[in-house]
Structures are given as C-alpha cells and as structure tokens.
Amino acid sequence: MTDSTNQIPDRIRLSFVVNGTKRTLDLVPWTTLLDALRDHLGLTGTKKGCDHGQCGACTVLVDGRRINSCLTLAVMKDGAEITTVEGLAQDGTLHPLQQAFIDHDAFQCGYCTPGQLCSAAGLLSEGRAKDADEIRELMSGNLCRCGAYPNIVAAIQQTMSWP
Known part of the structure; x- marks a missing residue:
C-alpha cells in the first residue's frame, strides 16, 4: 500500500512570461530557474557560474527584481514575469x-x-x-x-x- 500524498510528481506544468512572451514548460520539481531558462528555453545568455549564488552570473529580473536564478526553483516563479539579458533590448535597439x-x-x-x-x-x-x-x-x-x-x-x- 502506498500513500499518494508523499509522492513527488514526475513533472509540473509551469507558465512564465519570459522577455514578453508567455512560455509553458513541464519540468521536474527540482529544476532551477537557471536550468529552465538555459536548457529548456534556449536562453543561454544567462550564465551558470558558481551555481551557489556567490558570483551573480545567473542574475535575471523576476517581476522587476534581480535574483540569482541558480538558487531559485522554477516552480517558485510560476506565473512570474522574467527578463533575461536577451530581453533587455527592445525593438532591435540596445537597452x-x-x-x-x-x-x-x-x-x-x-x-x-x-x-x-x-x-x-x-x-x-x-x-x-x-x-x-x-x-x-x-x-x-x-x-x-x-x-x-x-x-x-x-x-x-x-x-x-x-x-
């Protein structure tokens, strides 16, 4: 007999607005926001440096606030608006x-x-x-x-x- 309340789901459906575009992903619960951006959305501008939140290479804006994406689980930002370095320029003009x-x-x-x-x-x-x-x-x-x-x-x- 198994207790289904203690089971971790295989994947969770998440939605974000990334650089102005709504994106939906099915991710394992332990996927970091950094890995979601780089590995699942192909936004490789955000860098994986130390992977411990000490260097800032992974900094992105979430709802306008800067965060270390390597320390943030993607599931924590479901529904958020995320801006990466690729989203700073607007209409072909550099920020x-x-x-x-x-x-x-x-x-x-x-x-x-x-x-x-x-x-x-x-x-x-x-x-x-x-x-x-x-x-x-x-x-x-x-x-x-x-x-x-x-x-x-x-x-x-x-x-x-x-x-």
Whole structure:
C-alpha cells in the first residue's frame, strides 16, 4: 500500500512570461530557474557560474527584481514575469545599459556581463544608488574575474539619468 500524498510528481506544468512572451514548460520539481531558462528555453545568455549564488552570473529580473536564478526553483516563479539579458533590448535597439557597457568597455571576457547587465537594470529601477560608492555596494553580488569594475560603474553612472 502506498500513500499518494508523499509522492513527488514526475513533472509540473509551469507558465512564465519570459522577455514578453508567455512560455509553458513541464519540468521536474527540482529544476532551477537557471536550468529552465538555459536548457529548456534556449536562453543561454544567462550564465551558470558558481551555481551557489556567490558570483551573480545567473542574475535575471523576476517581476522587476534581480535574483540569482541558480538558487531559485522554477516552480517558485510560476506565473512570474522574467527578463533575461536577451530581453533587455527592445525593438532591435540596445537597452541604454547595453550601449553604456559598450561605450565604457565594461567587459573583457564577457562571461559575467549578462548578470551584470540584469543586476544593473534592477539597480536602476530600485533607484537606491546615488553615487559610485553605492553602485559598488549594490552591485557587490556580481563578480568580474577580469576586473572591469571601474568601467562597469562608469557605465551604470552614465545610465543613471535614463528614464
């Protein structure tokens, strides 16, 4: 005799709005949001760095707030609106942050750049950073092994006046 209340379902149907498009997936319950985006939706801009929430390479926006997608189960975000680096540009025009990163050469290898961009977009919408020191503090969850931090801060400062 088995107790069906203790059984984990094989798959769970989830729906998200990802970069403006409704997407439905059937996932095993332990699938991270990062793996759902990369492996199931093909959005490989979001990077798997440390897979422990320490580097920020997997940062995406969920309902406008920045999160580490490697630490978040997809099932926790059923119905959410998710923006990845692929969704920052609109109608073929780069997001002002993307252009500022180019203008300030705010990347070298580029591996952390998607997470840096999504985190910076969240930072701007939060409106809490007023100067370079606050930008550095509020972006401290996003690591860059190349050391492009001064250029990243300059790019964010350039974009702070963007509406």
